[in-house]
């Protein structure tokens with residue numbers, strides 16, 4: 041549990057770092073743009089001075105982004121075969137605590153084992169991000185449904201995934217939903233509709249990266265004032281997952 045708290049804290053500090061970096065970066069871009077505008081009308085020495093300022097600001101901006109990238113690059117990730125159902129059921133307690141008591145979290149793990157090749161803490165990170173977003177979309181309270189199952193993808197050329205067996209994870213809320221513009225941009229780094237101290241716009245960009253690294257896809261289905269469902273497909277691994285403990289077999293949501 042300590043491990044998870046540490047991970048949650050890490051995500052939180054990444055968020056704080058990112059908004060700090062975005063702020064500083066913006067200031068530096070302001071300097072660059074200003075000087076670039078002046079440079080056109082400058083003569084001789086003035087132009088050289090402005091170009092030096094531009095170069096210095098650009099250097100600082102480069103430092104900032106490499107700092108952010110270093111931090112965001114998680115420790116070399118160990119890929120293992122994990123059961124997606126186990127990951128979801130194990131995370132439920134922490135997720136419930138994270139979203140508070142106004143929101144109900146229901147977990148519906150499928151009955152089949154769902155072995156996927158992935159890094160466990162990255163899967164936790166996905167759940168945490170999606171559930172926090174669901175919470176933020178339901179200021180008046182509501183319910184989050186997490187479900188898992190299997191999906192068969194055929195060799196349809198329209199599909200962005202190769203044919204095969206996939207494990208499916210859905211996270212649904214009955215919150216505000218999104219308009220078309222937000223739906224278009226939500227995976228962009230730093231895209232956020234939240235207040236500056238609330239959102240960094242890095243959550244879904246991170247999720248997108250993790251899912252892509254694991255060979256999967258993420259899609260969203262959202263209706264304004266109705267709610268949102270995120271759907272993740274991950275290739276099912278052929279080797280069996282570690283035997284689930286009896287606890288994992290029997291623990292399920294009240295209505296499952």
Ligand code: ADP
Pocket residue numbers: 169173174177213215216217218222226227231232233234238239240241242243244245268
């Ligand atoms: P952040 O949460 O920091 O804003 P994200 O990348 O996680 O960054 O999300 C980007 C944006 O996508 C959010 O600001 C919000 O507008 C929208 N969004 C994400 N999840 C949901 C959701 N479940 N319901 C409604 N809007 C959402």
